[in-house]
Amino acid sequence: MRTEYHQELAELGTSLTQLCDLAATLIGHATRALLDADLELAEQVISDYGRVTALSTTAEERAISLLALQQPVAGDLRSIVSHLQCIGEVERMGALAVHVAKIVRQRHPQHVLPADIADQCAEMGRIAVELANDARTVVASGDPDKAARLREQDDAMDELHEHLLAALLDPGWRHGAGAAVDLALLGRFYERFADHAVEIGRRVVFEATGTLPPEQGIGTY
Amino acid sequence: MRTEYHQELAELGTSLTQLCDLAATLIGHATRALLDADLELAEQVISDYGRVTALSTTAEERAISLLALQQPVAGDLRSIVSHLQCIGEVERMGALAVHVAKIVRQRHPQHVLPADIADQCAEMGRIAVELANDARTVVASGDPDKAARLREQDDAMDELHEHLLAALLDPGWRHGAGAAVDLALLGRFYERFADHAVEIGRRVVFEATGTLPPEQGIGTY
Numbered sequence: 001m002r003t004e005y006h007q008e009l010a011e012l013g014t015s016l017t018q019l020c021d022l023a024a025t026l027i028g029h030a031t032r033a034l035l036d037a038d039l040e041l042a043e044q045v046i047s048d049y050g051r052v053t054a055l056s057t058t059a060e061e062r063a064i065s066l067l068a069l070q071q072p073v074a075g076d077l078r079s080i081v082s083h084l085q086c087i088g089e090v091e092r093m094g095a096l097a098v099h100v101a102k103i104v105r106q107r108h109p110q111h112v113l114p115a116d117i118a119d120q121c122a123e124m125g126r127i128a129v130e131l132a133n134d135a136r137t138v139v140a141s142g143d144p145d146k147a148a149r150l151r152e153q154d155d156a157m158d159e160l161h162e163h164l165l166a167a168l169l170d171p172g173w174r175h176g177a178g179a180a181v182d183l184a185l186l187g188r189f190y191e192r193f194a195d196h197a198v199e200i201g202r203r204v205v206f207e208a209t210g211t212l213p214p215e216q217g218i219g220t221y
Numbered sequence: 222m223r224t225e226y227h228q229e230l231a232e233l234g235t236s237l238t239q240l241c242d243l244a245a246t247l248i249g250h251a252t253r254a255l256l257d258a259d260l261e262l263a264e265q266v267i268s269d270y271g272r273v274t275a276l277s278t279t280a281e282e283r284a285i286s287l288l289a290l291q292q293p294v295a296g297d298l299r300s301i302v303s304h305l306q307c308i309g310e311v312e313r314m315g316a317l318a319v320h321v322a323k324i325v326r327q328r329h330p331q332h333v334l335p336a337d338i339a340d341q342c343a344e345m346g347r348i349a350v351e352l353a354n355d356a357r358t359v360v361a362s363g364d365p366d367k368a369a370r371l372r373e374q375d376d377a378m379d380e381l382h383e384h385l386l387a388a389l390l391d392p393g394w395r396h397g398a399g400a401a402v403d404l405a406l407l408g409r410f411y412e413r414f415a416d417h418a419v420e421i422g423r424r425v426v427f428e429a430t431g432t433l434p435p436e437q438g439i440g441t442y
Contacts, residue, residue, distance in 0.1 A: 071292040169399045177401035178390045184402040215274055
């Protein structure tokens with residue numbers, strides 16, 4: 001019974017790392033679709049989201065059945081509760097990648113990005129992929145120090161996001177209101193994607209130590 | 222022991238309804254601050270968020286301690302897991318109200334809203350308060366039919382949101398890129414607020430029936 005239990009617990013961990021992998025892939029593809037105005041790749045991101053919901057539903061059911069059948073305590077209980085919460089976070093990361101892809105699809109064959117903003121978005125996309133990959137590593141290793149460091153990468157994302165917002169709100173903005181709206185939303189999607197990765201880090205710290213680190217700030221707005 | 226357990230479970234329910242009340246109050250105040258460019262009220266929303274995090278931390282600890290000490294099964298287990306997830310949802314609702322308030326603070330003494338958009342925002346705010354109140358009722362009653370109906374109110378919010386986005390993206394938009402950026406973000410905040418209320422409804426349906434209703438769509442973008 002115990003062996004089967006630890007196997008189930010390990011499988012729950014595997015489901016969560018697979019979800020992180022998927023989130024990294026989706027935001028990577030969505031960013032490439034955004035930079036290249038690639039409709040096919042955007043459509044692929046949108047349809048791949050079905051894999052996220054399928055995997056997260058299975059993982060959630062597995063977590064609840066572990067709680068019901070094995071009645072874990074202490075560390076194991078924290079671990080399962082933490083996994084349950086991380087599943088929700090990473091599912092949202094997938095949804096945010098889809099939001100990016102949907103803007104690409106909506107504007108196609110036009111490019112969403114003015115040329116002078118493309119580098120900033122590429123960098124936000126790069127950090128997002130890195131954060132999803134690091135969330136995966138942290139979930140797999142349970143290392144609370146590495147988990148806490150996700151916040152530093154998020155600082156880089158926040159800085160890019162504020163920089164982008166400042167450009168959009170500058171009276172010298174010369175790409176029109178439509179492009180500003182798209183970019184405001186894109187910036188928000190990348191920033192939230194990063195926040196969810198940080199939240200996964202907080203949960204892993206809780207799992208390892210029994211104490212939840214302080215909330216992240218909730219940004220300028 | 223069982224009596225104490227049911228008392229703890231009831232207190233967990235009370236914490237969650239208090240959180241819904243708080244979310245309704247915050248989004249109501251944030252909307253009023255937005256409509257009146259009321260800095261004092263905006264500041265109050267921002268500082269009241271501390272009550273949300275304090276209450277949600279306590280509620281989360283209570284849920285985990287119930288899982289640890291009482292090892293509930295079947296309906297009780299579903300109820301606690303569902304409460305745990307709803308706490309996360311309603312905490313985000315509070316954070317979104319703060320985002321609205323922060324835009325008000327950032328633009329003060331200017332009004333964020335062009336006069337011809339104020340009514341739409343007032344209506345989004347009204348639906349948001351209604352959704353938070355109805356989420357509260359649903360959490361308190363556990364009624365799956367009423368829970369499922371939250372989705373219909375959310376449809377009204379989605380419609381307002383799409384209408385707003387269409388106005389911002391219209392080539393005839395005449396309030397400039399800055400106002401468009403603020404409104405794109407505001408629209409997103411209200412729309413997400415509503416989504417979290419719907420998600421609470423889904424969790425209550427799960428709690429009552431053991432089956433999670435299908436995911437909400439993830440919107441145009």
